[in-house]
Amino acid sequence: MVVHDPAAALLRTRARNLRRLGTALLETQAARLHRRSGPEVWSGPAAATCLDELQLLGRRLADARDDLERRAIRLDEQAARLDAIARMA
Amino acid sequence: MTAFFGADPTLLGALRAALVRSVGDLRRLHSDDPEAADAMQTVRRGIELLELRWLPKIDHALRLDTAAAVRQVEAVAAASGPLAAAPLLSSLRIDDQQLAALCVRLLLLWHAGDERGNRWPDEVEPGPNAADALFALLIDRPRAASTFLGLTAEQPGILFRSAVDETLVHRLLLVGTSPRHATTAEAGRILVPILDWLQYDERAYLHGWHGTTWPGGGRDGSTPHVGTMLGDVIAPWLLQFGNRADDWGWSREEADDSLRWIARDDVSMAALVGAIGQWQQMLAATRFTTPDGSLDFDALLDVSTTLAQLASAMREADIKAAEVRRFWLDCSLLLASAIAGLALPMVGVTGLAAAIGTAAMGAGTRAAFDHLGIVRTAEHADDAAQARFGTFTANTAVVAVVSMVGRLIDEGRLPPDCLDRLQLGKPGSATSPDDDDDDCPAGEVLADLHHFVGEVGADTDPATRSALAAVLLAFAHPTSITDAC
Numbered sequence: 001m002v003v004h005d006p007a008a009a010l011l012r013t014r015a016r017n018l019r020r021l022g023t024a025l026l027e028t029q030a031a032r033l034h035r036r037s038g039p040e041v042w043s044g045p046a047a048a049t050c051l052d053e054l055q056l057l058g059r060r061l062a063d064a065r066d067d068l069e070r071r072a073i074r075l076d077e078q079a080a081r082l083d084a085i086a087r088m089a
Numbered sequence: 090m091t092a093f094f095g096a097d098p099t100l101l102g103a104l105r106a107a108l109v110r111s112v113g114d115l116r117r118l119h120s121d122d123p124e125a126a127d128a129m130q131t132v133r134r135g136i137e138l139l140e141l142r143w144l145p146k147i148d149h150a151l152r153l154d155t156a157a158a159v160r161q162v163e164a165v166a167a168a169s170g171p172l173a174a175a176p177l178l179s180s181l182r183i184d185d186q187q188l189a190a191l192c193v194r195l196l197l198l199w200h201a202g203d204e205r206g207n208r209w210p211d212e213v214e215p216g217p218n219a220a221d222a223l224f225a226l227l228i229d230r231p232r233a234a235s236t237f238l239g240l241t242a243e244q245p246g247i248l249f250r251s252a253v254d255e256t257l258v259h260r261l262l263l264v265g266t267s268p269r270h271a272t273t274a275e276a277g278r279i280l281v282p283i284l285d286w287l288q289y290d291e292r293a294y295l296h297g298w299h300g301t302t303w304p305g306g307g308r309d310g311s312t313p314h315v316g317t318m319l320g321d322v323i324a325p326w327l328l329q330f331g332n333r334a335d336d337w338g339w340s341r342e343e344a345d346d347s348l349r350w351i352a353r354d355d356v357s358m359a360a361l362v363g364a365i366g367q368w369q370q371m372l373a374a375t376r377f378t379t380p381d382g383s384l385d386f387d388a389l390l391d392v393s394t395t396l397a398q399l400a401s402a403m404r405e406a407d408i409k410a411a412e413v414r415r416f417w418l419d420c421s422l423l424l425a426s427a428i429a430g431l432a433l434p435m436v437g438v439t440g441l442a443a444a445i446g447t448a449a450m451g452a453g454t455r456a457a458f459d460h461l462g463i464v465r466t467a468e469h470a471d472d473a474a475q476a477r478f479g480t481f482t483a484n485t486a487v488v489a490v491v492s493m494v495g496r497l498i499d500e501g502r503l504p505p506d507c508l509d510r511l512q513l514g515k516p517g518s519a520t521s522p523d524d525d526d527d528d529c530p531a532g533e534v535l536a537d538l539h540h541f542v543g544e545v546g547a548d549t550d551p552a553t554r555s556a557l558a559a560v561l562l563a564f565a566h567p568t569s570i571t572d573a574c
Contacts, residue, residue, distance in 0.1 A: 014122055021120050021129075028118070030111035030136055033104075041100040042150060050143055060135050064128035071124040 005086040008079035015072035015079070022065035022072075031061045098151055098184050105147045112140045158183060159191055170209040171195040171219035178226055189236035192223045196247050220251030220310075224261050234265035238279040245286040250310035259318040268325050268371075276326055277337030284347045287315065319351050320360025324367030328375070331395040332387075345398060352402035362403075362416040372427045389489075389563035392427075396420065396485050396564075421484060425492040428560070429454045453498025456508060457491045483531035486565035487513065490538055493560040494545070502553040507545050513537045535565045 025031070034054035037047070115136050120129060158181045166174035174195060178188065199219045202208050211218040227234040238261070241247040252258055266276045312318075323330070327348075329337045334344040351357045375392060379385050403413055491511070497503040513534050542561045546554040 014124065017120065017122060018125055021118065021125055024118055025115075025128075025132060028111060028114040029107050030115055030132075033107055033111055036100070036104040036107050041097055041104055046146060046150070050146070053139060053143070057132075057135050057139060061132055064132045067128045068125060071128075075124070 005079075005082035008082040008086070011075045011079035011082070015075040018068045018072040018075070022068035025061050025065050025068075028061070031058050034058050098187075101147060101151055105144065105151075108140060108143060108147075112136050159187065162191060163194065166195050166198055167204070170203070170211065171199040172209065172211040172222060175219055175222035175226065178223070185230055185233035186236050188230060188233040189227070189240055192227060192233075192237050193240050193247065195223060196220060196241075196251055199251065200247070216253070218251070218253055221254050221257055224252055224257040228257065228260050228264050231264045231267070231270035234261055235271040235275055235279070238262065238265040239275060242279045242282040245283045248283070249287075249312045249315065252310070252312075255312045255314060255318075258312050259314075259322075262318055262322045266322055266326070273326075273329065273336050277329060277339075280323065280326065281337050281339055284319075284350075287319075288347060288350050314356065317356050317360045319354075319357045320362070321364035321367055323348075323351065324361055324364035325371045327371060327395045327399070328391050331398050332391040348398060349402050358403065362413065372423045375427065377428055386559045386563065389559060392424070393485070393489070393563040396424075397482060400482060417484065421488045424485065425457075425488045428489055428492040429457070429496045451495075451499030453500075453503075453505060454492070454495035456498065456505070457495025483534040483565075486535055486538055486561075489560050489564040490542065490557070493557060497553055497556065502556075503545065503549060510544060511537075511541045538565050 034051060034057070037051045037054050039047070041047070042050075115133055118129070120126075162174045162177045162181065165177060178191065181188075183191070196219070199209060199212070209219070227237050238248065248258060248261070265271060266279055268276070271279070326337075330344040330348040331341070334341045337344070339347075351361065372392070375388055377385055377388050403416075491508070494503060494508060494511075498505055498507065539561060542557045546557050
């Protein structure tokens with residue numbers, strides 16, 4: 001019989017939710033805002049700065065997704081350890 | 090340093106809206122998990138800073154850019170003339186309303202002359218002038234064209250007394266008042282004052298403008314063929330000259346007077362007769378059934394009244410009989426298709442019969458069209474089939490009723506053989522030539538039609554009976570029998 005620690009199931013649920021959140025972040029319009037701010041929309045130094053900052057926002061969202069993924073992986077690893085302890089016990 | 094060199098107000102407005110939506114989206118993304126707190130705080134802070142920093146700048150750019158661009162164009166126009174400024178407009182990123190308003194200002198400047206009141210060079214030299222350039226620009230921006238025509242409707246001289254190439258005036262009117270680009274109310278706000286102006290104020294100038302005629306043809310501000318323009322410009326809006334006059338805020342009498350005035354000009358009327366494509370648009374946009382599937386009597390009456398108005402106006406106009414006949418034939422085809430509920434592709438003058446011939450239709454509709462001679466078979470190969478009922482009023486009534494019967498057969502509401510009972514002006518009919526009042530064939534046809542509907546309707550359900558009665562009443566009202574005779 002496979003033995004699971006109840007706390008491990010909770011950690012895996014949290015990991016799944018973190019991954020969903022990461023995916024949702026990249027699906028927001030914010031992740032694509034820079035595509036709406038090219039030279040065809042406006043031009044000049046301020047417009048160029050705006051484009052840079054919107055691209056930076058896109059990268060931050062991708063970083064946030066990666067951060068959430070790393071945390072989800074850690075939670076999955078903790079869950080695996082708890083299950084292993086439960087099986088040994 | 091200028092912060093912004095240029096902006097497309099539409100796209101910049103879209104960026105602004107997307108930024109605001111993004112802030113909301115990220116605020117709505119929520120997690121109670123402490124592991125998510127850092128990441129979410131970072132992205133929320135990032136987007137809120139962007140909103141704080143860029144929304145005011147975008148708003149500023151929207152205001153500043155447009156104003157600066159317009160000032161630049163107006164400065165060029167004031168110094169070198171509206172023709173010199175016109176090319177700048179095409180590269181400007183301004184919306185349709187701003188473009189239309191700017192065109193009006195440039196044309197007013199063109200009419201006013203330079204600061205000393207002298208004419209601009211393009212008015213006193215051969216070739217296209219500022220109005221030609223601006224009209225061409227507006228034609229490519231249909232919504233701007235509608236706005237421009239609306240802005241100048243109370244001063245139609247800006248439209249009719251400016252360009253060298255009158256075809257541009259025609260195209261501008263067509264585009265700007267087309268049902269594809271203008272609402273019914275907008276078209277009315279444009280056309281009613283223009284028709285009023287042409288009819289009562291300025292008709293004489295159209296044939297006697299004092300401008301110089303250039304060797305290459307054309308002259309500034311001359312629109313000698315305005316009659317040709319009006320026919321197909323008003324064609325999609327004929328219902329507003331009849332029962333739907335209220336849509337345009339004028340009285341039935343004013344609307345009818347205008348139509349008759351247009352009809353008095355042979356060229357206008359010929360253009361109206363030739364604008365069958367526009368007619369098709371009008372009928373295609375008219376729904377004869379309400380959303381619950383019942384027949385819309387008002388819509389039927391609107392169309393039948395318009396056709397009767399046209400018949401009356403045409404009698405007063407001097408148009409070649411063959412053109413009138415062709416017009417009524419096309420009208421019959423369109424009306425039959427509309428009542429039978431056929432969806433036809435938009436076709437030109439010559440393709441209508443062919444389009445109907447190949448359209449998907451039920452057996453009842455096909456039998457009805459065959460009966461009318463619209464879809465010819467060996468059995469009914471009668472070249473004169475569409476015009477055999479005495480007058481156009483009678484002909485239209487027959488087309489409407491028979492098409493409706495075909496539709497009702499297809500819907501299973503009338504027996505397939507019921508058209509066999511229709512005997513129009515033939516021996517054995519309700520009013521055969523043996524009758525006393527055989528001196529009015531059209532009246533006999535209409536009376537036969539009433540008899541047929543009464544007979545067929547008696548054997549059917551109330552809804553079908555009322556559908557038939559509605560078509561009959563709209564297109565063959567008892568008074569139309571009197572009129573026909």
